[in-house]
Structures are given as structure tokens and as C-alpha cells.
Amino acid sequence: MVEKFTIKDFNRMYPDDKACLNEVFKNRYGHLKACPQCKKETKFYKVKGRKCYACQYCGYQISPLADTIFHKSSTSLRNWFYSLYLFSVSKNGVSAKELERQLGVTYKCAWRIAKQIRLLFKQNKELLSDIVEIDETYIGGKHRGKRGRGSENKTSIVGLAQRKGIIKAKVTKNTKSSTIKAIIKDNVEIGIDLVTDEYRSYNGLGKLGFKHFTINHGEEKWVEGIAHVNTIEGFWSQLKRSISGTYHCVSPKYLQHYVDEFVYRYNHRLSSFPIFQKLVLAVVKQA
Numbered sequence: 001m002v003e004k005f006t007i008k009d010f011n012r013m014y015p016d017d018k019a020c021l022n023e024v025f026k027n028r029y030g031h032l033k034a035c036p037q038c039k040k041e042t043k044f045y046k047v048k049g050r051k052c053y054a055c056q057y058c059g060y061q062i063s064p065l066a067d068t069i070f071h072k073s074s075t076s077l078r079n080w081f082y083s084l085y086l087f088s089v090s091k092n093g094v095s096a097k098e099l100e101r102q103l104g105v106t107y108k109c110a111w112r113i114a115k116q117i118r119l120l121f122k123q124n125k126e127l128l129s130d131i132v133e134i135d136e137t138y139i140g141g142k143h144r145g146k147r148g149r150g151s152e153n154k155t156s157i158v159g160l161a162q163r164k165g166i167i168k169a170k171v172t173k174n175t176k177s178s179t180i181k182a183i184i185k186d187n188v189e190i191g192i193d194l195v196t197d198e199y200r201s202y203n204g205l206g207k208l209g210f211k212h213f214t215i216n217h218g219e220e221k222w223v224e225g226i227a228h229v230n231t232i233e234g235f236w237s238q239l240k241r242s243i244s245g246t247y248h249c250v251s252p253k254y255l256q257h258y259v260d261e262f263v264y265r266y267n268h269r270l271s272s273f274p275i276f277q278k279l280v281l282a283v284v285k286q287a
């Protein structure tokens with residue numbers, strides 16, 4: 001069960017910019033016992049009027065916001081935190097329009113905040129094991145292209161779902177066998193059971209060292225046993241609902257960030273740690 005972190009908790013813990021800055025300082029530098037410069041055991045105090053802390057002896061300064069998504073932003077830190085909160089409690093995502101309304105900032109500013117926050121959802125490199133369902137889907141475009149050839153107008157996404165586990169999903173240029181197999185090799189442990197439908201790009205997975213089960217949507221008994229891709233299909237429908245409902249249309253250039261966001265939400269359902277607090281801990285930009 002996911003522990004609830006409510007707006008009441010948020011307002012109590014983060015009443016102002018100072019509380020937010022202190023949280024980032026504590027998370028990044030709370031472990032520091034000695035000053036990196038004078039090496040004395042020190043307490044760092046907040047420098048008045050500046051977003052930094054200083055050593056009580058030598059004045060060595062630490063800027064907790066450096067290298068974070070908040071760096072050099074003119075938006076108040078509390079607004080950033082509140083945006084993180086909105087993303088953390090939303091099921092279907094938070095549009096820039098919504099942030100613009102809630103924060104009272106310009107659309108451009110709201111869009112930038114959302115874009116930075118979405119960087120925090122980046123998928124990790126953990127390998128999938130157990131039984132993994134694999135399926136691909138297509139987003140956008142005006143015409144329903146033939147499967148695998150819809151790339152004139154649509155963007156393809158390849159998804160991998162570990163049963164009762166986590167999901168990974170990658171935006172791809174196409175759904176050729178070589179493209180899909182490269183993703184599988186990068187994300188799945190060799191030797192485990194893979195389930196796909198009978199799309200030809202999945203042919204030959206056995207030769208790569210996996211056990212390959214296929215289903216046929218045309219046959220009645222396709223959910224029998226382990227041979228189904230219901231998990232990943234459920235994820236696709238949630239993703240599509242959210243993209244068409246909240247984000248309306250997403251440019252292929254940014255689609256991976258949106259996919260990451262929904263993968264993150266889906267995967268977090270297994271954790272008891274509130275998403276908001278997890279995001280606050282992850283604000284340092286990855287190189």
C-alpha cells in the first residue's frame with residue numbers, strides 16, 4: 001500500500017521557500033559533519049537573503065540548489081515543490097496549462113517546470129525477470145497505418161512488463177525485429193519466459209536465449225495459462241487515456257518523457273514510500 005502524503009502534510013512541512021530550501025540542503029548535505037574547506041566540525045547556517053548555507057567558522061558556502069532541476073529558476077522554490085506535489089498525486093499527469101493556472105505563472109514557465117520534473121521519472125537500468133510480456137503500440141498520427149508500418153504518422157513504443165512487477169517502455173523509431181530485440185536484450189535477463197503476440201518482429205526470440213510463448217488474439221483461448229499480454233495492454237490503455245485526456249497531443253520529441261512519467265507512476269504502485277518524497281530526494285540532475 002502506498003502511504004498517503006496529503007496536501008495537509010505538504011502545507012505543514014513546506015509552509016515557505018525557506019522550509020523547501022532547508023529540505024534540499026538536508027537531503028544533499030545533511031550528512032556533512034565537517035566543513036569541506038576548514039575541516040572543522042561545523043554547523044552550516046542559512047545565509048540571509050541568499051539561497052545558500054555557510055560554515056560558521058570559515059564562511060565556506062554551499063548552494064543546495066546547484067545541479068538540481070530548480071537551479072537558476074526565478075520561480076519560487078515552494079511553487080516548484082507544489083508542482084512536484086501535483087505530479088505526485090495525479091493519476092493522469094499534469095499539463096502545463098494546469099500548472100499555469102495553479103501557480104499563476106506564465107505558460108512558458110509552467111511548461112519548463114513540467115519538462116524539468118519529467119526528467120525525474122527517467123527509467124532505471126534494472127533487468128526484468130520472471131515472466132515478461134512484450135508488446136508495442138503507436139501514438140499520434142492521423143491515419144491508422146498498417147502494423148509496423150505506421151511510422152509515417154505515428155510514433156511507436158515498445159513495452160516490457162514483468163508479471164506483478166515493473167514495466168519498462170521505450171519510444172522507438174520503428175518496430176523492426178532488430179529494434180525490438182535490442183531493447184529486449186538491454187532490459188531482460190537471458191533465459192526467462194517472454195510472452196508476445198504473433199507479430200513477425202518477435203520471431204526468433206528463442207535463438208537469443210529466451211523461452212518464447214506466443215498468443216494469438218484471433219483465437220478464443222488466448223488468455224489461458226501464461227500466454228497473455230494483458231498487463232502491458234492495460235498499461236497502454238492507461239497511457240493513451242492520459243495522453244489524450246491531459247496532454248492532448250505530445251510531440252514525438254518529448255514522448256519518451258511522458259512515457260517515463262507513466263511508467264514511474266505504474267512502477268511506484270509497489271512501493272510504500274510516497275511519490276512526492278521520492279521526487280524531492282531525486283531533484284539532482286543526472287549527468
Ligand SMILES: [Zn+2]
Nearest residue numbers: 035038055058
Ligand atoms: Zn569552514
